[in-house]
Amino acid sequence: MHASQTAATDTNDAIIPRRNWLSRMSSAVMALGLTLGYGMLGTVMGLFLYPKRDSSRTWQFLSDLGSFAIGDSVTYEAPAGQKIVVTRLANNGTPEDFIALSSICPHLGCQVHWQSNNDRFFCPCHNGAFDKSGQPVSGPPKDSNKPLPKYPLMVEGGLLFIEVPTEALV
Numbered sequence: 001m002h003a004s005q006t007a008a009t010d011t012n013d014a015i016i017p018r019r020n021w022l023s024r025m026s027s028a029v030m031a032l033g034l035t036l037g038y039g040m041l042g043t044v045m046g047l048f049l050y051p052k053r054d055s056s057r058t059w060q061f062l063s064d065l066g067s068f069a070i071g072d073s074v075t076y077e078a079p080a081g082q083k084i085v086v087t088r089l090a091n092n093g094t095p096e097d098f099i100a101l102s103s104i105c106p107h108l109g110c111q112v113h114w115q116s117n118n119d120r121f122f123c124p125c126h127n128g129a130f131d132k133s134g135q136p137v138s139g140p141p142k143d144s145n146k147p148l149p150k151y152p153l154m155v156e157g158g159l160l161f162i163e164v165p166t167e168a169l170v
Helices: 004-049 140-144
Strands: 057-064 071-078 083-088 100-103 113-115 122-123 128-130 136-138 155-156 160-165
Touching: 057 071, 071 113, 083 113, 083 160, 100 155, 128 140, 136 140
Parallel strands: none
Antiparallel strands: 057 160, 071 083, 083 100, 113 122, 122 128, 128 136, 155 160
């Protein structure tokens, strides 16, 4: 063998392992990228399908009993952003005199408001109506049988308190 042939053989032997190494490394990097990509997709899908539930709740001052007449209502916004309609239905000085319901219609998310002359909560989007306890009585909410969510109330020392979530909605 000549010296030039020996040098060419040594160069070819060095190139083949380097090519194998580069091929294996690029395959490993590609597999890692696919694994991370699908893993992230799985995580996002899991968070979408199983959202975090709000677990932190607190009692907050709403009003003193003397400033609420029978039939009056007030819209309250909780720290986490929920809009709540609180209505006075009686004058006994107990939490049962009041009702606190979400002001968001469960049908399409429109704002509901209290109509004291009709003794109901009304959703103007599709003429949905709810009785004073939040149960659907007409329109699409009645068809889907979805009541307004209710919030607990407490009376202490002539003051009205409401229990609301304190974590963000999103």
